[in-house]
Amino acid sequence: MMRKHVTVLGALYIALGILGLIAALVVFAAVAGGGWISGDRSVIAITSTVGAIISAILIFLSVPSIIGGAALLKYAPWARMLVLILAVLNLLNIPFGTALAVYTMWVLLHDETTRLFSGGDAAVVSPVGGATG
Secondary structure (H helix, E strand, O other), X not given: OHXXXXXXXXXXXXXXXXXHHHHHHHHXXXXXXXXXXXXXXXXXXXXXXXXXXXXXXXXXXXXXXXXXXXXXXXXOHHHHHHHHHHHXXXXXXXXXXXXXXXXXXXXXXOHHHHHHHHOOOOOEEOOOXXXXX
């Protein structure tokens, strides 16, 4: 049962990371574009720098979500810890980040999920629902 939750969680973190990357592009375009519209060189320099810094921070925060989500889908043992750390950070992102963090902790701290990531579950479930191995 927890396999489906891990899959949903992986997809949610990938989507969250992609949204963060899109936000980085939009913020850079809006902030730097505002400077370009003014035509003033000093304003262009300031807004381009501020836009680049904010975008870099958003990218820095988004890439681990994509990596963690993709690794969750592959049941990489280190992904569980990475995504739990991201969940703690998401607690401050009220209300959606908090909801995601609570769901993340419920899924990844569940005993069945712990066994999935430690290799303790001998049977591998195929996508159509049958157990193999």
